[in-house]
Amino acid sequence: MQADATTLGSVGEVAALARVFPRLPTSTATLVGPGDDAAVLAAPDGRFVATTDMMIHGPDFRLAWSTPFDLGWKAAATNLSDVAAMGATPTALVVALAVPAGIELEFLDRFADGLRAACEELAPGCGVVGGDLSVSDTLTVAVTAFGDLGGRAPVLRSGARPGDTVAVSGQLGFAAAGLRLLFEQAVDESGAPDAALAAAAAEREPERIGAQLRPRPPVLDGVLAAVAGATAMLDVSDGLALDASRIAAASDVAIDLSRGAVGSPEALTGGEDHALLATFPASAPLPGGFRRIGTVADGSGVLVDGHPYDDRGGWDPFEGWNGAAG
Amino acid sequence: MQADATTLGSVGEVAALARVFPRLPTSTATLVGPGDDAAVLAAPDGRFVATTDMMIHGPDFRLAWSTPFDLGWKAAATNLSDVAAMGATPTALVVALAVPAGIELEFLDRFADGLRAACEELAPGCGVVGGDLSVSDTLTVAVTAFGDLGGRAPVLRSGARPGDTVAVSGQLGFAAAGLRLLFEQAVDESGAPDAALAAAAAEREPERIGAQLRPRPPVLDGVLAAVAGATAMLDVSDGLALDASRIAAASDVAIDLSRGAVGSPEALTGGEDHALLATFPASAPLPGGFRRIGTVADGSGVLVDGHPYDDRGGWDPFEGWNGAAG
Structure with a gap:
């Protein structure tokens, strides 16, 4: 127990949550919000999209590099991007946060501010409808995000067809x-x-x-892609080449990328882009921020300028940076 | 990196997930299951219930005491109970798991078995529709659970009225x-x-x-309570007296408990019961496993046999067991 009333350990979970909740973004889909055993959300479509992702101090971030605001932003943004990749509009998040007991309440404020800013800027109307606050030696954030398909079919990884245009919205290799x-x-x-x-x-x-x-995935382009008839889509999180190979495998096609359109080698292999990679009918005008980077072909795997590409690169958290605190 | 191909660190996330997924329970609400950026779930009610909870090695469990099966079971059961407490039927879970890289794959198998067994026994039809697997020095489980209200209003904490019967389903004080x-x-x-x-x-x-x-919350009694006209309900997780005070505060009433009906002092203050505490119109027959333990009265707070009860007890994770591994 800390004597100092500015830490989580000293004020307890209930008081800390009461302080943080007013800072969190609200969801327009909320029917029952925080404060009961569970939230109730509107799903007028009769379906909902759900995805979850965890960020862990050490493998996923360093506190010397990421501010609490950055962490809240990134935890929201990466999950919003997964919702967008289904062609859905993000509606709400639930957020489970585990922090050392000695952490300053100020940390929670800034973390909440980051969640709010990311929702407001990337997915207006999406908010936090519930959560959990725990103590852990390892700072850990688990976000589950929900989305609404608006009556459309979800855009899966499996619908790409030979002849389709391969396009991307968002930055490649920057992260x-x-x-x-x-x-x-x-x-x-x-x-x-x-x-x-x-x-x-x-x-x-x-x-x-x-x-x-503080990644800025092009969340709203997910719905634009669905409306434009995207045949397949995913969130590029493990590197373009590796993620393109996932569409290729799921759709039983080859993805032929243009090196000139893709850009630097880092754009092919870098992780954590949170760009949207999609395929469109050749005749479809590309919506939003999408730009053409290749073509879907018969065959399998990933090609670059027609040649098989084997250095898939990408990000495996079990082979990445790890361990030391900071 | 481990040389031993029986550990998570040696085989990587993708191979580990491929091994685990077939062991997980499937959800009858699944429209798009694991393998895309997000799951898509049916919500024929036009609404859905969502709740999240994290379990952390140290504050919440010890590996010397809990088997991997126990952890999977408890992570599912505690979240299913929160869905039940809204009067909803659990439909699906997403599960984020963070484990040390050196953990045996066998651990993941048994954890998945525990998730499956809890879903099958406590909430048939509920299954795991997505997840995330990460590396952390601190074993951490974050589950988000979804539920369907079947056209009924959610049962909140705020609907108890003077004269209502206070009833509980499930064990008190045992955990x-x-x-x-x-x-x-x-x-x-x-x-x-x-x-x-x-x-x-x-x-x-x-x-x-x-x-x-391996708590066994009376999940199916949640829907029975809603159908029977329960006016308020919650999942007793922080001790009966403390949780009863939450219904009292939210409903602006007093909750008068009968010591004889409640039983041992531990039943009043013990945590982690995952029983369902509900209030019913005095005229309503109590459904399922519910038994009468008190009455809703005018006033505020919790009474025992008519006398104000101040030793709320209950479980604050920031004042509980912590720290040492095991």
């Missing part, structure tokens, strides 16, 4: 470049993450480091 | 007694949790220790 820059420029002489060095690096490279710490 | 027994009988000389001692204690006290490690 991976940002992470590389942090490892190169924001660690001290012992290799430990350093907050001041991270801030200086972010000044020099705001776009790339911003893409890593 | 807390089980935890006390584990602390008394299942720690070694240094105070560390001990698996062999826990097994011996469970042989002697199967009901109480079972209630702690």
Whole structure:
């Protein structure tokens, strides 16, 4: 127990939640919000979309590099992107947060602010309808996001057809470049993450480091893609080539990417882009921010300019950065 | 990286998930199941219920006491109980699991078996429709559960009226007694949790220790209560007296409990019961396993046999057991 009433351990879960809830974004789908055993949400479509993702201190983020606002933002944004990738409009989130007991209540405020800002900017109308606050030695965020299909069929990974256009909305390779820059420029002489060095690096490279710490997935383009007739779609989170191979496998086709359209090698293999990769009928005008990067072909796997591409790269959390706190 | 192909770290997330998914229970509400960016679930009612809860190694469980099967069971059961407490039928779960990289794949199998057994026994038709598998130094389980109201209004905490009957379904005080027994009988000389001692204690006290490690909330009684006209309901997770005070506060009434009907002092204050506490019109026959334990009265707070009850007890995770691994 802390004597200091500014920490979670000193005020307890109930008081901490009472402080944080007013800061959270509200959902227009709420029928019963926080404060009962469960939330009740409108699903006028008769269906709903649900996805969950966990972020863990160490493997997924470092507190020396990510502010509490960044964490709230990223936890919301990455889940909103998965909803968007189904062609759905995000409606609500539930958020489970586990933090060390000695954490400052200020941390919770800023985390809530990040959740709210991400919802307001990326998916207006989406809000937090419930949650859970726990104590853990390892700071952990688990978000479950919901979406509404608005009467449309969900856009799966399995519908791409030979001849379709392959298109992407959002940045490729920026988040991976940002992470590389942090490892190169924001660690001290012992290799430990350093907050001041991270801030200086972010000044020099705001776009790339911003893409890593506060990704801006093109959430609203998910619905635009569905309306435009997208035949397949996914959230590019493990690198374009690896994720393209998932559409190829699920659809039993080949995905032929144009190296010139894709850009840098990092754009092919970098992780955590949270771009939307979709396939469209060749005749469909590309909606929103989508740009053409290739073609669906007969065959299997991923090609680049017609040649099989084997260096799939991508992000496996079990082979990535891990361990040291910071 | 482990060389041993029986650990999560050695086979990676994708292979581990491919191994685990066939063991998971399936949901009858599934329209799109695991394998895409998100699941799609039927919500024929036009609404859905959602609740989330996290379990963390240390504050919430010890691996020396809980088997992986127990953890899967309890993670499902506690969330199913929150859905039931709204008067809804549980339809589906999404499960985020974070484990040390060196954990045996066998652990994941048994955890999945526990999820399946709890769904099959407590809420048939409910299954796992999505999830996330991560690496963490701290074993963490985050479950989000969904439910269907079947056209009925949700049963909130706020509807109790003076004159209503207060009733409970499920065991009171058993889970807390089980935890006390584990602390008394299942720690070694240094105070560390001990698996062999826990097994011996469970042989002697199967009901109480079972209630702690594998709670059996009366999930189906949630819908029965709603159909019978319950005016308020909640999942008793923080002790009967504390949770009764929540109905009292939300409904602006007093809850007068009968000590004789409640039973032991531990039944008033123990945590983690996952019983259902509900109020019914005085004229309504009590459904399912509900038994009368008191009356709703004018006033505020919790009374026992007409006298104000102040020792609310209950479970605050920030004041509970914590820290040591085991």
